[in-house]
Every structure is written in structure tokens, then in C-alpha cells.
Amino acid sequence: MVLVSCAPRCANGSTASTSVWMAWTRGSTPWPRRFDAMDHRFDAMEERQVLITQRLDITNERLGVVESTLLTLARRQRTTVKYLKATALHARVTDLEARVGRLENR
Secondary structure, eight states: OOOOOOOOOOOSSSBBBHHHHHHHHHHSSSHHHHHHHHHHHHHHHHHHHHHHHHHHHHHHHHHHHHHHHHHHHHHHHHHHHHHHHHHHHHHHHHHHHHHHHHHHEE
8 A cells, every 4th residue: 555645745855744744843934923922812812801801790799779769769659659549538538527517618
């Protein structure tokens, strides 16, 4: 069985992929620099993600405070409306009693 390589041969007889690997290990290709640049970009993206997560946590806390404040205000408004209705009803009953008293005096 004979293995045939499709890779082009270099001057020393090795395949092109072997010579690229050897050159890369010597540091003569731009690949490590590209990897370093990509690694730097990933680090920057991770830092941004951390900052965004912190901002979201702060925003969620603020929204929680706003929500609880709105719920408190709604509860107070319902209580106030109940008291106002009760007061208005009392005023109507008092007015009605005064009218009945006037009618009885006639």
C-alpha cells in the first residue's frame, strides 16, 4: 500500500504543511500574532460582558425599588379613595337627614 500526499513538495523534500508547521514553531509566520490579537479581542469582550452584567444588575435593583414604590402608591391611593367615598357618603347621609328634618318640620 502506497500513501500519496497531495501537498506540494518543498525544496528539501518535505510537504508544504510540514514546512509551515516548522516555520510557525520558529515564529516566522504572523499566525501567533493573529492568535494574540484574537485573544486580546476575546479578553476585551469578556470585560465588556462583565460591565454589562453589572449594569444590568444595578438596573434590576433600581427597577425593583421603582416597582415597590409604585405598588405602595397604588395601595395608598386605594385607601384614600375608600376614605373619600366614605366621607362623601357620610356627607350625603347628613344632607339627606337635614332635608328629612326640614320636611318633617313643615
